[in-house]
Amino acid sequence: MLSFLLPLALAASPVSAPADEPRDGIVLAPDSEARWIAFDLTPSNQIRFEAVLNGRPVRAILDTGLTNTLATRDFATRARLALGRSQRALAIGGGVEVAWAPGGTLVMGGLTRRGGRIAVPDAPGQDRFGADLLIGSDILSCCALDIDYAARRFRILPSGRMPFTGQTAPLALQRGSEVPVTEIRLAGARLRPMIVDTGDGAAITLSHAAWTSAGYRGATLTTTLGWGIGGALVSEAAVIQGFALGGTLLSETEVRIEGEGGYSASAGAAGRIGTGLLLRYRVLLDPRAGRMVLQPGLAPPPVLRSTSGLLLGAEGTHLRVLHVMRGSPAAETGWHEGDTICTADGTPVAGRPIEWSAGVPGRVVALGLCDGTERRLTLRKFY
Incomplete structure (x- = not known):
């Protein structure tokens, strides 16, 4: 999960062309x-x-x-x-x-x-x-x-070529939008259409209705922050097992869940499959031939989870808190959107990786706010 380092720069954002758009x-x-x-x-x-x-x-x-x-x-x-x-x-x-x-x-x-x-x-x-x-x-x-x-x-x-073999999933062009769509299974529920969206940096995003229909049990939900063309949006998030694509069970995967009336529902979709999942494979997208082919690449690394609950953006010499994840150590110790951090464990944060935000559970980080005060944050797994 990368969003605790950077907000999702953009998810897909389909628009409708005028009816008189000229043929390409x-x-x-x-x-x-x-x-x-x-x-x-x-x-x-x-x-x-x-x-x-x-x-x-x-x-x-x-x-x-x-x-x-x-x-x-x-x-x-x-x-x-x-x-x-x-x-x-x-x-x-x-x-x-x-x-x-x-x-x-x-x-x-x-x-x-x-x-x-x-x-x-x-x-x-x-x-x-x-x-x-x-x-x-x-x-x-x-x-x-x-x-x-x-x-x-x-x-x-050209459509119809098959340059490599692998797991195959159905792929079509969604009527009206002409974006590629497939299907995915979760806890035995068949979720479709799922937009295959190389412009979305997340792994899997589901509409509120699709998540509810799957009836998945045992997930610990938190919140996360993303960005679309229309601006920032907060969604729920969890790391779960049980997704199947093309007949193959996926390893542990992050899922984002939109609120009621979110983008996917408005676009007539159950959700989106993004690059966060696709980059595990070599991918052939051929909707006119009716197929998506996935050839496994390197073994996917474990999902990177925040252990602080602070989603941060770099701003010159400091970090700004963009979102505080629900149920996190940061949420329980009084952090708020807009707080600014200038040092971590006594070291200026400017130009440095934010590795402590997903550090080992139990680690205590001393964070120096830009107003001169200091807060200590004990990292833990919370979702």
């Missing part, structure tokens, strides 16, 4: 299969790579959970994209206003798209993208995606 002209080069695209993972697990838009290099994120490719407003200004009419759009963290710009010519690996449109949101969450463009399913649903997380590369293939 998407072409795959004959050698597309040989054109691997290198990527790095952002601190929040998004796949970030370099594409070319209208002849200029751009930082892009591969986001299968988006219905339409999206550009930040800052990039739209720098690239002089011509913004047209706006509409209200559904997004994680709240609804947003989205303007539409001509898509121009986008090149990524062996794929070229000419035409189409790009959505430009007027929303606070875009400050956390770490990229200029989010490439959505309006482009990606044309083809198959082969994502090799271990080698940090992906490629775009």
